[in-house]
Amino acid sequence: MISAVAFDAFGTIVRIGQRTNPYRELFREGRRQGVALTPDSAHLALTTNLSLDDMALSLGISLTPSKSEELRQRLELELSSIEQYPDAVEAISLLKEAGVKTGICSNLSSPYGPKVRDIFPLMDGYAFSYEAGATKPDPVIYRSICAEMDVEPGHYFGDGLGRVLMIGDSQRCDRDGPRVVGITGFYLDRTGRGQIHDLVQFAQIVINSNSPKP
Structure with a gap:
């Protein structure tokens, strides 16, 4: 049974109807800044209850207000398309x-x-x-x-x-x-x-x- x-x-x-890949963009930003990202970085995004801003902080990625807003908009657009x-x-x-x-x-x-x-x-x-x-x-x-x-x-x-x-x-x-x-x-x-x-x-x-x- x-x-x-x-x-x-x-x-x-x-x-997802419209992919905007906010987390991929966050990691791209980290690499632009020279942050050493590893597979554990992606694992952290999947195993912790953190916002994008808090995730950036945890990984040592610095976000300007405009970049933070861009990521937020990417996320909202992707979520709304599910x-x-x-x-x-x-x-x-x-x-x-x-x-x-x-x-x-x-x-x-x-x-x-x-x-x-x-x-x-x-x-x-x-x-x-x-x-x-x-x-x-x-x-x-x-x-x-x-x-x-x-x-x-x-x-x-x-x-x-x-x-x-x-x-x-x-x-x-x-x-x-x-x-x-x-x-x-x-x-x-x-x-x-x-x-x-x-x-x-x-x-x-x-x-x-x-x-x-x-």
Whole structure:
């Protein structure tokens, strides 16, 4: 019995209509100033609840008032362009009607979390990297979404404990990573070349799997 499904956010249930890349521009500004930025700098942006100005301060990047305002406008424009995928709305509705819990598990910088919550306000749980302090594929974030949904991963059969699934557009983070904690992961390929290319298709697979066999 499948009891819960966790969805990735961007590329899976939501998309950015107009990319302005405020964080990329922040890092560009840092490099212009000679700040030594590393992969840990990007990781910091995903695992701390900091505004762009506070992120700049933490990384030692100096922002003029005009640059700070430019970054703020870039961020606001990008946030305002975020929209849901229609198949995500339908799939989540179908799963809820079938009694399957749903959640969102995603690597996000802190300004993006409230927007995702606004678009999908009725999920059973949310696990965002900036709140969990860990990014996918760290097991910590997968355990976090299971705790949020009040389900236990790692139990596939018996004892009344249902299976937990996850789906997203990253093979590493959404298909393979969750398996470490006992979540069955699936890869969503919206190009149509993969096994699963639509979330309604995926929801039907889940619902059919839960249906009593004749």
